[in-house]
Amino acid sequence: MDVSQFLVSRHGAARTETLRKAGFTRRALTKAVNDGAIARLHRGVYTSANADPDVVAAFRADGLLTCVSAARFYGLWILENAEQLHLSCSTGLARRRVVHHGACTHPVHPYLPVAGVGDVLLHAMRCLPELEALVMAQSAVSQAFLSTGFLRRKLPGNRNGKVRAVLDLVLPRADSLLEVLAHTHFTRAGLLVQMHVDVPGVGEVDCLINGCVMVELDGATHFEPKQVKKDQYRNNAGLRGGLIPLRYYYADVVYNPQRMVDEVLDVLRNWEDGRYSPFRYIASPPPS
Known part of the structure; x- marks a missing residue:
């Protein structure tokens, strides 16, 4: 492996x-610099062609990517890509189009200018809107990077009360950001929500609401023909078992959560009113 190939394996930039x-x-x-294979960004840092712009910006600012800007380097879930760069800069100097965070106190990434996952989460919890912070925290907990107990200990005092409240929404297990968001929206609507319930004849379902509505949260793979057919059979099995199946997608959970909740509430009201009774829609016999 030559130096340019090595730099590509490091997102296109590395220290001497x-x-x-x-x-x-x-x-x-x-x-390599004289041959044009790589470039010298500044003293102690080299880059390759098509280097990651965020990594280059962090090296140039003598800072560390953190908060939402660091999420992808740890495979953390996010709702929105950051419009501005989030950095922790050792110099503390203000820079244009940069969101500045405090100093880092935990071990940093082994070779990239990226804050350690502990600081990334603490910065995100204090910086991002509630649901965006929740998604990142859930992802870190689900991947066993850290625990909610760790974050609580690092967020003491009254001034961090609202931030700590986000941790109450983190689930013991969530396989996608859709699950933690849906759980939050449904429980805040006063619904009884059970996650990852094993339903006989169906298998594990994402959410069982009030014991009768089976909610599945589908990602992109559920649009594949084989998966669509499998999902329809699961719906049928749920109905045979006395459950009402509903399915929601990324756009529903992330961008239209109130409409999703309202639909579930409508179904529950219909259930309670007996509107799914088989005798309700039997037509009167035709006149003789």
């Missing part, structure tokens, strides 16, 4: 120290 540890001598780096 990282390159030297990988076995590239100063002479080899100078030759």
Whole structure:
């Protein structure tokens, strides 16, 4: 592997120290720069063509990517891509189009200018709107990067009360951001929500609401023909077992949650009013 290939494996940028540890001598780096294979960003940092712009910006600012800007480097879920760069800068100097965060107190990423996952989450919890912070926290907990107990201990005092309240919404298990968001919206509507319920004849369903409405939350793979057919059979099995199946997608949960909740409430009211009775819609016999 030559130096340019190595840089690509590091999102297109690396410090001299990282390159030297990988076995590239100063002479080899100078030759690669002279040959146009790589570029010298500034003293101690080299880049390749098509380097990750956020990584380059962090190196240029002598800072660390954090909060929502660091999420993708740890595979954390996010609702929206950041319009501005979120950095923790050692210099503390204000920069245009940058959201500045406090100093980092936990071990940083081993080779990228990215804050450690602990600081990334703490910065996000204090910075982002409630549901965006919740999604990142849930992702970190689900992947066992850290625990809600760790975050609570790091967010003491009255001034962090609202931030800590977000942690009450984190589920013991969530396989997607749709699950934690749907659970939050349904429970806030006063519904009894059970997650990951094993239904005989159906298998595990995402949500069982008030013991009678089976809600499935579908991602992109559910549009594949084989999966669509499988989902329809699951719906049929749910109906045979006395449950009412409903399905919602990313746009429903993220962008239209109130409409989703209202539909579930309508179904529950119909259930309670007996509107699904088989005798309700039997036509009168035709006149003789």
